[in-house]
Amino acid sequence: xxxxxxxxxxxxxxxxxxxxxxxxxxxxxxxxxxxxxxxxxxxxxxxxxxxxxxxxxxxxxxxxxxxxxxxxxxxxxxxxxxxxxxxxxxxxxxxxxxxxxxxxxxxxxxxxxxxxxxxxxxxxxxxxxxxxxxxxxxxxxxxxxxxxxxxxxxxxxxxxxxxxxxxxxxxxxxxxxxxxxxxxxxxxxxxxxxxxxxxxxxxxxxxxxxxxxxxxxxxxxxxxxxxxxxxxxxxxxxxxxxxxxxxxxxxxxxxxxxxxxxxxxxxxxxxxxxxxxxxxxxxxxxxxxxxxxxxxxxxxxxxxxxxxxxxxxxxxxxxxxxxxxxxxxxxxxxxxxxxxxxxxxxxxxxxxxxxxxxxxxxxxxxxxxxxxxxxxxxxxxxxxxxxxxxxxxxxxxxxxxxxxxxxxxxxxxxxxxxxxxxxxxxx
Numbered sequence: 001x002x003x004x005x006x007x008x009x010x011x012x013x014x015x016x017x018x019x020x021x022x023x024x025x026x027x028x029x030x031x032x033x034x035x036x037x038x039x040x041x042x043x044x045x046x047x048x049x050x051x052x053x054x055x056x057x058x059x060x061x062x063x064x065x066x067x068x069x070x071x072x073x074x075x076x077x078x079x080x081x082x083x084x085x086x087x088x089x090x091x092x093x094x095x096x097x098x099x100x101x102x103x104x105x106x107x108x109x110x111x112x113x114x115x116x117x118x119x120x121x122x123x124x125x126x127x128x129x130x131x132x133x134x135x136x137x138x139x140x141x142x143x144x145x146x147x148x149x150x151x152x153x154x155x156x157x158x159x160x161x162x163x164x165x166x167x168x169x170x171x172x173x174x175x176x177x178x179x180x181x182x183x184x185x186x187x188x189x190x191x192x193x194x195x196x197x198x199x200x201x202x203x204x205x206x207x208x209x210x211x212x213x214x215x216x217x218x219x220x221x222x223x224x225x226x227x228x229x230x231x232x233x234x235x236x237x238x239x240x241x242x243x244x245x246x247x248x249x250x251x252x253x254x255x256x257x258x259x260x261x262x263x264x265x266x267x268x269x270x271x272x273x274x275x276x277x278x279x280x281x282x283x284x285x286x287x288x289x290x291x292x293x294x295x296x297x298x299x300x301x302x303x304x305x306x307x308x309x310x311x312x313x314x315x316x317x318x319x320x321x322x323x324x325x326x327x328x329x330x331x332x333x334x335x336x337x338x339x340x341x342x343x344x345x346x347x348x349x350x351x352x353x354x355x356x357x358x359x360x361x362x363x364x365x366x367x368x369x370x371x372x373x374x375x376x377x378x379x380x381x382x383x384x385x386x387x388x389x390x391x392x393x394x395x396x397x398x399x400x401x402x403x404x405x406x407x408x409x410x411x412x413x414x415x416x417x418x419x420x421x422x423x424x425x426x427x
Contacts, residue, residue, distance in 0.1 A: 039090025040072035093303030108136035141344035186261035187244035188252030201288035212374035299361035
């Protein structure tokens, strides 16, 4: 591993508990090739247990082991520093993936034939996450999620409310809902991470998709690109509960499920939680119309799970056989059904009905990644947004955002600037 890159993994372990899972081997005592996967979504553990069982029952030469630990990213970083690598990792498309590509610990999977069936929009999202342009492909996107606005279909039908197509229509709708004595939005801002959902959903319309990269290149500032996002976010607060910071994620899901608001600005990942409270809720979603122009909307969608073969995997052909099994249409459909997910693979999949209002965007490939996938965790942007929503000081928030970005991204900025000196303004 590059000495200059390992610092990202070491820094990520700061103050984290050290844990391990069993290492992988080349072959078992019975001569089978051993392939180990560590994936980071514990909520999908039952699905992966079934996959492991079905794979092992149908393959005589490969034994698959899949781990779904609660703190997978800490475990993975610990193992990477110890150079104790699994064969395949299942991670999200976020800053951690960027670090792993830059650390050169992932294998180039450009030769994997299954890539030709992946929606190009998600391959582009992965490419955009690279800190600097890097030759090769280092992940196979599996499923995605989307953030926008969940809404109560029956309530909308009863009152004759129309789905808004731009910002003015959204505000007009909220005023209509409020006038009828109904709460337009529920928020769960006691849990800081929920503050990112409306932020991301609006930012894809109002700020450049590559805002973070432009800032790293010294071409713009967050104060410039995020002002409209910040101002419109504050306006949304007028249509939520009196104290949105008194309620957490579970509270908001429960209240919305019980009909205490008409809408909930959150990601599709919240659907299982909401429907567990009210299985009969007629739930749908629409893209957050943050743009003043109806043609300016894009779906906020990012890679929720993707698989990366490790560079040190001694059995790449066997690893590809495992990927072929995971990416079989019937297995992807099972995951979609269980996790309310969006397939990254193209095909005739049945999407959850709660995504009906977003389907056209998905089919057209009109999708833009979450802005927070570029934010370092040390910067705690979710907490910064929560503080901003409490204090309502746009200038102070944006100034701190710019200052903290330089503080927490100095190594990446230096890396980008060095690349630019050598290659010019290549994107």
